[in-house]
Amino acid sequence: MTGAEAANALFVAAIILFAGAMFAYAVEYAFDKRAPKRSKQLAVVGAESTADDGAEIGAPAGEAPISPAAARGAGRLGLILTFLGTAALAASIVTRVVYTGRWPWGNMFEYTVGVALAGMITWLVLVSKGSVPRRLGLFATFAVTMVLGTSVRVYTEAGPLVPALDSYWIVIHVTAAIAASGILLIGCVFAILHLVKRRFDRQVSDGKPIRFPLDVAERLPDATALERLTFKIHVFAFPLLTFGIFAGAVWADLAWGRYWNWDPKEVWAFIAWVVYAAYLHARVSGRSAKANAPWIAILGYAVMLFNLTAVNLVFGGLHSYAGV
Amino acid sequence: MTATLAPPPRSKPKAANRFRAFARRWWHQLTSMRTALLLLLALALAAIPGSTFPQRTISAVDVANYYDEHPDLAPWLDRLWAFDVYTSPWFSAIYLLLMISLAGCIVPRLGVHWKALRAKVPDAPKRMSILPYHRVVAVEANQSMARAVLKQRRWRTTVREAEDGTVTFAAEKGHLRETGNLLFHTSIIFMLVGVAVGSLMSWYGNRILSEDKAYCNNLQQYDEYGLGAWVDETSLPRFCLTLNDFDAQFTNGGPTAYDADVAYETADGSGDYGLEVNHPLNIDGTNVFLIGHGYTAVVTYTDRYGQTQTLHQELLAMDAAMNSEGAFKFPDANVDPETGRVDADAEVGFDAILVPTYDDATAMLLGTDPELNNPVLALTAYTGDLGLADGQPESVYAINEAQVASGNLERVNDQVEVIGLGDAMTLPDGTTLTFDGVEQYAVLQVRHDPGRPVVLAGAILLLGGLLPALAVRRRRFWIRWNPDGTVETAGLNRNDYDGLDEECDELTAAIAPGYEPPPASDSDDPTGSQQ
Ligand code: HEM
Numbered sequence: 001m002t003g004a005e006a007a008n009a010l011f012v013a014a015i016i017l018f019a020g021a022m023f024a025y026a027v028e029y030a031f032d033k034r035a036p037k038r039s040k041q042l043a044v045v046g047a048e049s050t051a052d053d054g055a056e057i058g059a060p061a062g063e064a065p066i067s068p069a070a071a072r073g074a075g076r077l078g079l080i081l082t083f084l085g086t087a088a089l090a091a092s093i094v095t096r097v098v099y100t101g102r103w104p105w106g107n108m109f110e111y112t113v114g115v116a117l118a119g120m121i122t123w124l125v126l127v128s129k130g131s132v133p134r135r136l137g138l139f140a141t142f143a144v145t146m147v148l149g150t151s152v153r154v155y156t157e158a159g160p161l162v163p164a165l166d167s168y169w170i171v172i173h174v175t176a177a178i179a180a181s182g183i184l185l186i187g188c189v190f191a192i193l194h195l196v197k198r199r200f201d202r203q204v205s206d207g208k209p210i211r212f213p214l215d216v217a218e219r220l221p222d223a224t225a226l227e228r229l230t231f232k233i234h235v236f237a238f239p240l241l242t243f244g245i246f247a248g249a250v251w252a253d254l255a256w257g258r259y260w261n262w263d264p265k266e267v268w269a270f271i272a273w274v275v276y277a278a279y280l281h282a283r284v285s286g287r288s289a290k291a292n293a294p295w296i297a298i299l300g301y302a303v304m305l306f307n308l309t310a311v312n313l314v315f316g317g318l319h320s321y322a323g324v
Numbered sequence: 325m326t327a328t329l330a331p332p333p334r335s336k337p338k339a340a341n342r343f344r345a346f347a348r349r350w351w352h353q354l355t356s357m358r359t360a361l362l363l364l365l366a367l368a369l370a371a372i373p374g375s376t377f378p379q380r381t382i383s384a385v386d387v388a389n390y391y392d393e394h395p396d397l398a399p400w401l402d403r404l405w406a407f408d409v410y411t412s413p414w415f416s417a418i419y420l421l422l423m424i425s426l427a428g429c430i431v432p433r434l435g436v437h438w439k440a441l442r443a444k445v446p447d448a449p450k451r452m453s454i455l456p457y458h459r460v461v462a463v464e465a466n467q468s469m470a471r472a473v474l475k476q477r478r479w480r481t482t483v484r485e486a487e488d489g490t491v492t493f494a495a496e497k498g499h500l501r502e503t504g505n506l507l508f509h510t511s512i513i514f515m516l517v518g519v520a521v522g523s524l525m526s527w528y529g530n531r532i533l534s535e536d537k538a539y540c541n542n543l544q545q546y547d548e549y550g551l552g553a554w555v556d557e558t559s560l561p562r563f564c565l566t567l568n569d570f571d572a573q574f575t576n577g578g579p580t581a582y583d584a585d586v587a588y589e590t591a592d593g594s595g596d597y598g599l600e601v602n603h604p605l606n607i608d609g610t611n612v613f614l615i616g617h618g619y620t621a622v623v624t625y626t627d628r629y630g631q632t633q634t635l636h637q638e639l640l641a642m643d644a645a646m647n648s649e650g651a652f653k654f655p656d657a658n659v660d661p662e663t664g665r666v667d668a669d670a671e672v673g674f675d676a677i678l679v680p681t682y683d684d685a686t687a688m689l690l691g692t693d694p695e696l697n698n699p700v701l702a703l704t705a706y707t708g709d710l711g712l713a714d715g716q717p718e719s720v721y722a723i724n725e726a727q728v729a730s731g732n733l734e735r736v737n738d739q740v741e742v743i744g745l746g747d748a749m750t751l752p753d754g755t756t757l758t759f760d761g762v763e764q765y766a767v768l769q770v771r772h773d774p775g776r777p778v779v780l781a782g783a784i785l786l787l788g789g790l791l792p793a794l795a796v797r798r799r800r801f802w803i804r805w806n807p808d809g810t811v812e813t814a815g816l817n818r819n820d821y822d823g824l825d826e827e828c829d830e831l832t833a834a835i836a837p838g839y840e841p842p843p844a845s846d847s848d849d850p851t852g853s854q855q
Contacts (some may be wrong), residue, residue, distance in 0.1 A: 163582050167602035228820065235794045242790060246783045254602045257528065257613035257769040259776065260519075261382060262410055264375040271368045278364040285357040296365075303368075311375070 003099025010092035011113070011148075017085030018120075018145045021078040025138035028075030029219055031066040032135065075134050079127065082137060086120045089148075093117065105174040106165060108312050112151035114174075115308075116144045118182020122233070126186070131229065133221060136193070143189050150309075169251035176244030180237045181304055184276075187233035188301035191294040193217075194226035227294065231283060234297060238276055245269050268307035275300040354421070355428035363422040370418050374409035377401060381408070423513060430509050437502050444482040445494035448802035448814055455802075457815035457828045465811040465836035467491065470803055473834045479801065489807040498798030501819065507789030515782030522775025524554045532638050534620040534765040538566035541610075541770065561772075563590040563607050570764040572617055574695040577645075584614050584766045599766070609772060616767035619648050621678055621701060622760040627657040628667070628753060638765050639678050640721055646694035648678045650721045652757070655712050669734070671712075674757060675704040675723050682742070689742070700744050701759050705736040705751055797821040801831055811836065 066074070093104045093113060104110050123140040126132045200217035203210050210218075220226065248269070253259040260266060279300055282293040353359060378386030387407045391398040405412030452458055470493055474481045479495035486492075529546030531539055539545045541563050551557060569585040584599040588607060597605045605612040618641050624634045633656070639648035651673060658670035681693035682700040689702055711727040712718055727733035741749050748758040798818035805811055813835075815828035829841035 163579055163601040166581065169602070231820070239787065239790050239794060243787060246787065249783070250780075251602070253776070254604060255613075256615060257604065257611060257771045258773075259779065262374050262379060263382070267371050267375040271371050274364050274368040274371075278361050278368070281357055281361045281364065285361050289358060289361060 003095055007092045007095040007099060010088045010095060014085045014088040014092060015145065015148050017081050017088060018141045018148070021081035021085060022138060022141040022145060024074045024078030024081060025135055025141060027066060028071045028078065029135040029138045031071035032068045032075065075137075078137055078141075079134055082120065082124065082141060085141075086117065086124060089113065089117045089120065103171050105171070105178065108154045108308070109151050111174065111178060111308070112147060112154065114178035115181045115185065116147045116151070118179045119144045119147065119185040120182075122183045122186045126229075126233075131232075135219065136221075139189050139193060140186060143185055147185065167251055167254060169247060169254060173244055173247035173251050176240055176247055180241035180244050181308070183233060183237040183240065184301055184304060187230055187237060188298055190226055190230040190233060191297040191301075193220055194223055194230055194294050195298075196220065197223040197226055230294060230297060234276065234279060238280065241273060241276065245273060264311045265307065268303060268311050272300055272303040272307060275303055351428060354425050360422070360425050360429065363418060363425060367418050367422060370415050371409070373406055377406045377409070379407060379409065381410070419516075423516060426509055426513060430506060430513075433502070434506060437499070437506060440502070441499055445480060445496040445800065447482075447484055447492055447494055448804060452802065452804060452812050452814040455814040455816050457813075457825055459813050459829075459832055459839075461811040461813060461832060461836045461839050463836050463838040465803065465805070465839075467493075467805065470835040473831070474801075477831075491805040493803040495801045495803075496798070497801075498796050498818065500792045501796035501798050502793075504789040504792030504794075504796065508786055508793050509789075511782045511785035511789060514785065515779050518775040518778030518780075518782055520775070521778055522552075522773045524552045526771065526773035526775065527551045527555045527557075527560065528769060528771040530615075531768045531770070532618070532765050533565070533567045533768055534636055534638060535567055535570055535763045537636075537765075538564055540564040546770075561590070561608055561610055563588055563610075565589075565612065565768070567766055568596075570617060570766050572695075572764065574693075577693045577695070579694060582614060582617055582766075584617075584768075586612070588612075599768075609774075611771050613769045613771065614766055615769045618765050618767065619646065619678055619680065619696075619699075620763040620765045621650070621652070621676065622763060623652055623674075623701070624758045624760055625652070625654050625657060625672060626756045626758075627654075627672075628755055629658070629661055631657070631659075631661065633657065634760065636763065637676075637720075639676065642677075643690070644694065645690070645692050646680050647690045648680075650676050650678070651719075651723050652676055653710055653712070653720070653723075655710050658755075669707045671708060671710045671733075672751075672755070673706045673710050673723050673733070675706070677702040677740075678762070680762075682744075689740070696762055698744070699762050700742050702740045702742050703737075703749050703757065704740055705749070705757070706733045707736055707751075707753075708733040799824060799827070801828060803835060 093110075096110070097104050100106075105114055119140070123137065123144075127134055127137065196214070196217045197220040200210065200214055200220070201223055203214065248266075249259040252261065252263075252266075275296060279293055279296040282289040282296050284290075378390050380387050390407075394401075401407065405414070409415055448455070471481070471483075474493065474495050477497075479497050480499075481493055481495045484492045484494065527550065529541075529543065529549035531546050533539060541560055543549050543551075543557050543560070566587045567584060568587055569583075571581075571583045571585075572579055573581040573583075582601055585596065586599050586605065587596050588594060588605065590607060599605055599612065599614045601614050604614075618638060620636050620638045622634065622636050624632050626632045633654055635652055635654070637650055637652050639650035641648045653674075654672045657672050658667045659665070660667075677689070679689060679691045679700050679702065680695060681691040681697040682689075683691060683698070691698075706723055706728065709727060709732040711724040711732065718724065724733065728735065736751055743749050743759050745759055745761065748756040750756050797820075799821060800816045800818070802814045803811065804813075813828065813832045815824050817824050833839045833841065
């Protein structure tokens with residue numbers, strides 16, 4: 001087996017492990033019914049309707065095909081699989097480095113794999129710090145598996161780099177951008193979970209029936225907690241993103257003789273940065289702006305994804321010689 | 325309404341007042357967070373067209389192509405500054421408003437922060453139990469110890485003694501957050517100043533330079549240049565550059581390194597430098613960058629009288645495999661050396677494509693390998709009038725199509741003729757063009773931008789401010805010794821902060837040895853995982 005084949009085998013292993021983890025988390029998410037049906041403050045608001053909704057939302061724990069203890073076991077298995085998958089992904093990248101003899105961020109495929117790794121590490125750090133309940137790994141592994149699945153579509157054979165990419169500044173620049181993108185991916189997941197839970201809470205307090213898929217939100221943590229977590233993740237990632245953009249400007253200055261040229265990649269990085277700055281402001285600009293803040297965060301990630309995919313594939317520009 | 329009916333002399337102060345109130349209201353509006361938020365989003369939106377339409381400052385050629393492809397739409401877009409988005413009035417208006425809003429936000433906050441830094445820390449409320457963190461300490465707490473602990477941990481402390489004997493220590497920490505925040509916002513303005521300085525005072529020139537050729541730093545010798553509004557072209561620094569050698573390395577058909585050996589000469593001396601991509605040469609604050617390379621074909625034309633002319637002609641790469649196109653022009657050929665008579669169809673030109681690695685096993689002319697493994701020239705010859713004498717600017721990279729169309733320049737061979745290195749193409753009149761060799765050229769960009777260090781300093785300050793602005797938490801802590809002998813401690817968050825209880829418990833334990841923090845209550849479940 002050549003180095004490239006080994007790297008690919010590890011990559012496939014990582015995807016399989018993450019998919020397995022996703023399934024295990026899903027079991028925990030669905031069947032670990034220790035939790036009361038409603039979060040605390042809502043139990044008061046929606047007290048009258050609890051009984052009917054309870055019947056609608058799921059069978060009582062006793063009749064579940066999987067016991068809560070077994071479900072928690074599945075969750076632990078999911079976490080182990082996540083660790084293994086992350087290790088496999090890291091090993092795949094290291095193998096590529098050894099095989100190509102260069103740093104691993106040379107094209108869009110490698111970049112995407114890096115983002116997935118950064119996202120998974122972020123997730124594992126959050127779980128091990130106890131900041132998030134383990135069962136939410138369902139959503140994190142889902143997002144990361146999607147990213148990895150997409151990366152396959154832009155797979156590029158490991159090869160040498162064009163001269164302009166041969167600079168330690170681009171290593172710094174891309175590493176920071178990858179780390180920021182990975183962390184923001186998890187931040188975006190939490191922004192979405194918050195919005196879903198908020199919607200769910202509103203339906204409950206309005207006494208409206210809750211149907212699939214919104215009933216999934218029942219087992220999410222409290223909306224306020226999700227919002228604060230979203231904010232914290234973004235606060236952590238924003239300086240990294242800022243630094244990544246600056247490092248890119250330093251590199252552009254060395255390679256092309258100008259630190260900022262409004263190249264499409266730069267334009268969209270600027271837009272993403274400004275949108276995230278708007279998110280941070282929205283959060284302190286009063287009630288209604290704060291309520292919209294998670295949407296701005298999601299918009300920010302949409303811009304990041306656009307910059308990663310469409311700008312590379314459609315616009316071209318100086319950055320496109322990084323190879324698809 | 326009454327004001328408009330009032331006689332003019334009396335309405336004056338009123339109008340002025342109203343104007344002031346109006347202005348104040350608008351100023352308030354402009355400097356509010358909500359406006360900042362909207363302006364930020366507007367700026368993001370306004371930046372988008374710059375990536376969808378070609379921009380003049382990046383590539384004037386692309387703009388011209390756009391005009392060719394959309395002749396009706398392009399002039400309209402141009403009127404909306406779609407090809408100059410980042411200098412357009414509407415883009416400028418948004419960021420200028422944002423800057424004004426920013427300045428209007430920073431200046432008052434500077435004053436407030438300055439006062440806050442020197443102000444006494446406010447006293448705790450009478451009933452400390454209303455604060456988010458509150459403990460009544462059962463064990464003894466010593467005042468001098470408390471003073472030492474707070475000092476050692478850098479809490480700003482104000483001590484108050486009431487007449488009834490109550491002593492309160494009010495401590496505060498985390499002003500660095502606002503300091504960082506102000507630094508961060510100020511450095512945005514600072515960076516913008518650097519960008520403005522750059523656009524007014526910078527200049528650049530691009531130059532294609534073949535091996536063993538030299539040029540000197542003045543605008544006439546650049547293929548393309550740009551000058552800031554405040555740059556005097558006669559004041560450009562004096563220096564000359566020679567390209568001694570250029571080396572491109574390839575692995576598996578892809579370039580991996582370019583090295584240009586240059587010699588430079590300034591008024592103060594001379595030197596050599598190994599110019600590489602990402603490794604510019606700095607001559608007294610002016611940087612020389614290697615931004616590309618290409619092939620120079622060396623060809624010799626032998627005319628009807630046996631006279632030879634050798635041409636070193638740079639060719640432009642068409643693709644990543646360095647298939648390159650260009651033209652060889654011999655306007656002075658076929659002049660009878662004895663009589664000086666010029667034949668009517670004397671001038672000769674060739675349309676040329678250089679293929680670095682030609683593969684005659686395939687039907688394709690163009691190669692896929694940029695390295696010079698089997699270079700060939702694909703040639704089309706023309707004789708007649710090249711059209712160089714009419715005073716119009718001429719591309720050296722292409723045969724003048726208008727001359728061909730008008731019949732002044734006649735195409736000689738219908739089929740493109742492919743010749744290898746050392747071979748010759750023979751024209752019907754017996755004249756020949758031999759392919760003598762291939763050299764390399766470097767594309768250099770010379771650039772001077774005095775705004776760069778300002779922008780860099782601004783960027784460093786910005787990051788230096790952003791980290792504390794986001795990471796530091798402002799919080800207060802109070803200790804009160806009541807006349808009845810009990811001691812209370814209390815804490816308050818000024819920012820979103822999870823660790824307040826832990827930190828305050830730890831402080832309480834430090835000033836009252838033996839204090840046991842209560843076990844964490846079940847309700848402290850920030851993640852909701854126990855729900
Ligand atoms: C170019 C425009 C601006 C950018 C890029 C920007 C960016 C940022 C960023 C990234 C933060 C987060 C740092 C922190 O939370 O301390 C922030 C915070 C803040 N910004 Fe701005 N800002 C801009 C303009 C403004 C303007 C015009 C105002 C005044 C209305 C303003 C007021 C604030 C305030 C008060 C905070 C602190 C929020 C908090 O309590 O944490 N900013 N800004």
